[in-house]
Amino acid sequence: MVEKTQTIPNVENQYRNRELSWLQFNARVLQEAGDPTVPLIERFRFLGIFSNNLDEFFKVRYATIKRIAEAGKGGRSFLGGISAKDLLEEITQTVIEQQATSLRILSKIETELQKENIYIIDEKEVTPAQSKFISDYFIRKVSPALVTIMIGELEQFPSLKDSAAYLAVKMVMSKEDETFEEKINYALIEIPRIIDRFVVLPPEGDRQYIILLDDLIRHCLQNIFSIFKYKSISAHMIKITRDAELDIDSDLSKSFIDKISKSVKNRSAGDPVRFVYDKSIDQKTLRFLMDKMGIDTTDSIIPGGRYHNRRDYMDFPSLGREDLLYERKDPLPVPGLNLQGSLFEQIAEKDYLLYAPYQSFSYVVKLLREAALDPKVTTIKITIYRLAEVSHIASSLINAAKNGKEVTVQIELQARFDEAANIKYAEQMQSENVRLIFGVSGLKVHCKACLIERIEKEKIKRYAFVSTGNFNESTARIYTDYTLFTSNQKICKEINRVFDFFEVNYKIKKYRHLIVSPHYTRNAIYSLIETEIQNRRNGLSSGIKLKLNSLSDFKMIDKLYEASRAGVEIQLIVRGICCLVPGVKGMSENIKVISIVDKYLEHPRLFIFNNAGSPKMYISSADFMGRNLDNRVEITCPIYNTEIQQELLDTFEISWNDNVKARIVSDKLDNAYRKNSKERLRSQFKLYDYYLDKLNG
The missing domain is CATH 3.30.870.10 (Endonuclease Chain A)
Structure with missing residues (x-):
């Protein structure tokens, strides 16, 4: 064992704080949104990535620092020399500055889009013809999905969903209205997640128009609140982000799937850690909401723009404008590795490296499909961390089990924010006689490996693939990752030892290669x-x-x-x-x-x-x-x-x-x-x- 290195003398700031360094990374994502050389619609999507990253950061990292601060601990030793309390303040200030930058970038992108005859309009810019389309769209698609809560008269404020966007509605009531005692009343409208955030309106000549779902709802406020008599009505967006830490049930009588499933459901009731609001909201409404929600000084309170949940910009419509997107490049084949022939026969001869997305992820799926059908294959063992929403990996494993192969899947149910999807696949595979292993107590299983055993010349021969990323067809199109295909029996034998460790983890295996x-x-x-x-x-x-x-x-x-x-x-x-x-x-x-x-x-x-x-x-x-x-x-x-x-x-x-x-x-x-x-x-x-x-x- 190598001796522990000593602390470097006379050098201040030996380490950057992890959270502040991460915010610098997210600033690089924001740079892409602001880069005029990046295609316009792609710039919108980088804004969405920036926003989505921030949501996850607050759910996990900010929430962790907040717990340290509330416990009265300084945390300097593992926070890079800064106290938890000071770090929370610096994070909030940095995020406020980055949000302001993102709004300026958003405005520039919208201006550039107008030069391309693409207009994002709000409820005040709607023409009579567009109003008719919007009213019909609202009645058919939006109204049935709306959840509207009259909060002014409620004794207990409703629990807001994590990262959902809400319109906080303020109504100044007419004198003749006797519905409410108060002459100012409030409601919350949850923006439905099951409807596209961007509604494409009918084109007018060469011009294309888009309205955000938020503004479409604002345009239809009179329809929603038609039973009330009010003098004025306004709606401003708010969003709350909650602590995403899972609280795992210790009840021994419950299955691990049940425990994780319950914990994921309870996540929606986690403590708030960030409150974002439209900075143009009037102060009385803001104070009312914050008091009712119990927002305190250790939460990150971010004054923002008119729209929140800008992560939805990741799905900004393409509008058929290929010229405003990155040029599409088809993934390439791996030289010498023929998808038309037996991959086993080819990998038996030499190792191959796949570098996605430059090269096609299809080789991974093809090898599993071939294994599912090959009568010589007896066993498939694989680790799963994150699967695609529609996973050919999972279907291939189920196919193999149906063909009598012994299929063992180590699935990580605590893969952050993918727990629900993994639970769904775990239950599906379990019902199809795929053998599941739920990891090692106290350890997440993050490795990406698959081992296949095949009978050749009356002996077991092993094949494997090992990757730096998830076995996920969707992310393989946008994440760069290496995957090694090998029949090196020494490496394969040691991969098998890793799977043995999952089953008997009180025995620590020894490795010469891995x-x-x-x-x-x-x-x-x-x-x-x-x-x-x-x-x-x-x-x-x-x-x-x-x-x-x-x-x-x-x-x-x-x-x-x-x-x-x-x-x-x-x-x-x-x-x-x-x-x-x-x-x-x-x-x-x-x-x-x-x-x-x-x-x-x-x-x-x-x-x-x-x-x-x-x-x-x-x-x-x-x-x-x-x-x-x-x-x-x-x-x-x-x-x-x-x-x-x-x-x-x-x-x-x-x-x-x-x-x-x-x-x-x-x-x-x-x-x-x-x-x-x-x-x-x-x-x-x-x-x-x-x-x-x-x-x-």
Whole structure:
């Protein structure tokens, strides 16, 4: 075991705070929305991603910090030197500034859309012809789905749904109205989630018109409240975000599925952590709502624009305008791996690497479908973390079980925000005789692996695929991830040991090839870094190249600092959280960090260690975060095939040399784009061309 590295002397701010670093990542997403070179409708969608990210951040991270603050704990030791209370205030201020930026960007995008004859109108801009269409649409589709609550007369305020958008309606009653004692009354209208947020109106000539569902409802307020006599009526949007932590029932008589299902349902009653409101709402209405909802000073109170739940912009209609979208590029085949032939026969000959979405995810589904039908296949074992809404993976596994294969699925029911979907699939697979394992007590199973056993020449031969991302057809179109297909029996044998650990987890398995969390990853990575340190000191070639989603573990950062001080050159591509501070003399001057945010979500974990010129390379499901190293089951898989090693090195270098969408991560926290005099290189576009050249070469 490598000795624990000592704290670096005389250097302030050794670590960035995790939450503030994450907000910097979300600012990079917002940069994409504001980038005039990004197609217009795609810019809308980046605004939606920015908003959706914020929702999840408040449900999980802000809620956690709030609990620390309410418990009276400072939290400085694991919050990067800032107290929980101060951190809450800084988060709120940062988010207010980012929200203001997002509103300015939204206004610019809408102005640009008008130049393309696309108009987003509100209820005051509706023409008589559009009004007739809207009234009919409201009666047919919207009115039956509306939930309207008269809150002025209620003794107990209703519990608002997490992240749902509501119109807070204020009515100033006429003198002759005797319905209410109060002359000012209030109602809440829940914006239905089952109806598209953007309603496309009939075109007029070359012009296309869209109205948001919120404004369509505002236009029809008279229809909703026609039984009341009021002098004036107004509606302003509000939204509440709740703590998303699951409270797992300890009742031993209940199944694990039942416990998680109940906990997910109870999540809607979690404590509020963020309240967003239309800043043009009158103060009396705002105070009334906040008092009734019990919003207090530890909650994040965000004055916003007219519209909330801008995450819905992720589904902004395309309107048939392909010229306002990214050019569609079909996923490429993997060179030498023929979907028309038997994948087993081909993988038996050599390993293959799939890099989605540049290459087709169909190979994963095809291999499972082939396994489901192949009479030689006896067993399929797979881990599942997040499935697509309509999952061909799940249907293939069920098909295999129907054909008499022994199918074992380790499904993670506590995959954040996908619990309900996984419960649905777990129940479906269970009813079809698929054997389910619900993980290891106290550990999430986050690794992505599948093992298939086949009888060949009267012996069991194993095949496997291991991935850096989920076995999910939907996300495979927008997340970049590596998947290794292999019949290396040593690796396959150790993947089987991981599945054995799920069943008998009081026995800790040993591995010579795989690096497996929670027992081995931390020390194995320490050891690999230490080898680079010793090689550098001994005059041998050294270097570390890492591609990660997040880097937040302080001890791992200390080890990288130690390598930097020894003179090891370290290149880091970190998409999201980066608590490491690069480029500080005496601490990290040999570490450079970039982050790439572009068309696709960068998701692979790739580790490359120079190893005195004989590189050691790994793909992994694990980031360098405490939870991945110590509290989850993760697989880091070695790459032995030299062709694939070169491919991984090539793809890393293409990403590292990006000078269009790469941002420099530095102590300035300004998300500055990397600019240089070299030829423009946009890595995600270049990677597609790289694989296209491989096919044509």
